[in-house]
Structures are given as structure tokens and as C-alpha cells.
Amino acid sequence: MSVPRLSIRGLKKAFGPKVVLDGVDLDVAVGESLVIIGGSGTGKSVLLKCILGLIHPDSGSIKLDGQELVGLKGKALEQARARFGMLFQGGALFDSLPVWRNVTFALTQGKLGAGAAMHKIAVENLAKVGLEPRVADLRPSELSGGMQKRVALARAIAANPEILFFDEPTTGLDPIRADTINALIRQQVSAMGATALTITHDMASARHIADRIAMLHGGRILWDGPVSQLDSSGNAFVDQFVHGRSEGPITAGANG
Numbered sequence: 001m002s003v004p005r006l007s008i009r010g011l012k013k014a015f016g017p018k019v020v021l022d023g024v025d026l027d028v029a030v031g032e033s034l035v036i037i038g039g040s041g042t043g044k045s046v047l048l049k050c051i052l053g054l055i056h057p058d059s060g061s062i063k064l065d066g067q068e069l070v071g072l073k074g075k076a077l078e079q080a081r082a083r084f085g086m087l088f089q090g091g092a093l094f095d096s097l098p099v100w101r102n103v104t105f106a107l108t109q110g111k112l113g114a115g116a117a118m119h120k121i122a123v124e125n126l127a128k129v130g131l132e133p134r135v136a137d138l139r140p141s142e143l144s145g146g147m148q149k150r151v152a153l154a155r156a157i158a159a160n161p162e163i164l165f166f167d168e169p170t171t172g173l174d175p176i177r178a179d180t181i182n183a184l185i186r187q188q189v190s191a192m193g194a195t196a197l198t199i200t201h202d203m204a205s206a207r208h209i210a211d212r213i214a215m216l217h218g219g220r221i222l223w224d225g226p227v228s229q230l231d232s233s234g235n236a237f238v239d240q241f242v243h244g245r246s247e248g249p250i251t252a253g254a255n256g
């Protein structure tokens, strides 16, 4: 078997007495789109932040192509992160910068300069997400929520990363705009041959984006399988979550 692009073993993280991750094991294969589902407060964001190196886990391992990420610092961490593209919840665009500067932010590391070349790259990436060239010169605040998400997606893909992370990519969008974003994510991930890891509690989005789904609950991955098996998982927790039932083994408020 080939080495997974991302391999997580025994990952633990607690904040004081509150155990959030309690031994997460998860592999993401090269070119696979994996979606992590789970209720509010189950630790999806904490897991993502551990992978991105924004939170230090208490123990466990996160390997990228076999290389340990936990404990990486300085240049080595920067090099690993350069392979990542990220779409943050809410877009996280800079309103003080025009759209084209936002899209090329990772390429310029926030520095100004190389204007014409960067503008061209921004326009090319905006086209990939269905936005016209004129959008490049607008400010994020002049765009609708759906357009802002597209700009954020253009920014995530602009540096041609090998691994894309999507944090609640459809939050705040109506179902039609959400579906457009899901389709664009699917399309771009395939076109780039990238590996994708998404966290969401939007089941429509999960079904659309995923090759494989993993459910985080009680600090662990309690089920993972192909999206085609989601409705026949035979797991009462997955069933309850997927169908949004209030009755079942998951109790509301259990995770804070």
C-alpha cells in the first residue's frame, strides 16, 4: 500500500480537564477527498488546527507523506505549510485589499510588488471559480457572500497546493449557492489532482464533496467509510447525525 498523504495516529488534545481529541486515527490517501463530520464542539476545528500546526497536540502523530509534522518549527514547518491551501470558515478575506491581492496573498506572502503578474494570476484563478476579471479590482465588502466564498476558494487554489483544507465551506450560504461552492470544490480538487480534507456539519455538502466520510465523536473517529456507505453504516451515531434526529445515542449539548 502506498504511503497516505496524511496519516494521523493516537492524536490527543485536552484544554485543562476538557478532553477534546482522545486518540484520533485517520488516513487520507493521495488524491482523496475526505470529509470529517461531527456535531458542534466535537473537535473538528481543533483537529484541523493540529494538522495546520496552529495548535500543539498533547500526544500522537501527524505525518505528511511519512514526515512527522508534530513538533516541526521554523523553516521546516513553513515548507510543509507551503503545500497546504486553506479555505477558512467565513472566507477570512482582507477588506483593506482588493480581491486580486487577496487571491495572490499566499504567493506574495503579503508583500506588495509584482503587481501586473499577480493581477494576471488572480484573474486566471477567479475564472476557475466562475468570476469575471472585473471582480479582481473590487473590495471583498462589495461582493455577496457566495462571491466571497468563490474568492476564498480562488485564493486557496492559487498557489496550486497539494492538499486543500476546507473549514465549513458552505456556512452562511443559501442551499443553491452552497451547492455551487460544493460543485466548484469538487471540480477544482479533481482538476488539480489535490488531496482534500473538509470539516463540516452540512450533510449535503459532505455528500457532494467527499469520496470518504469520517465521523468524529467522543474524541475519536467512530466510523469512516466511502460516501456510498453513509446511509448503510450500521452505526447508530452516524445514522442519527446523518438524518438529523434528536432521538438516538448522541445527546444534544454533550460536547458543550
Ligand SMILES: Nc1ncnc2c1ncn2[C@@H]1O[C@H](COP(=O)(O)OP(=O)(O)OP(=O)(O)O)[C@@H](O)[C@H]1O
Pocket: 015, 020, 038, 039, 040, 041, 042, 043, 044, 045, 046, 047, 201, 255, 256
Ligand atoms: N483554544 C481553546 N481553548 C480552550 N478550549 C478550546 C479551545 N479551542 C477549542 N476549544 C474547545 O474544544 C471543543 C471543540 O471545539 P471545536 O471548535 O474543535 O469544535 P467543532 O467540532 O469544530 O465545532 P463547530 O462545528 O461548532 O465549529 C469545544 O468545547 C471548544 O470550546
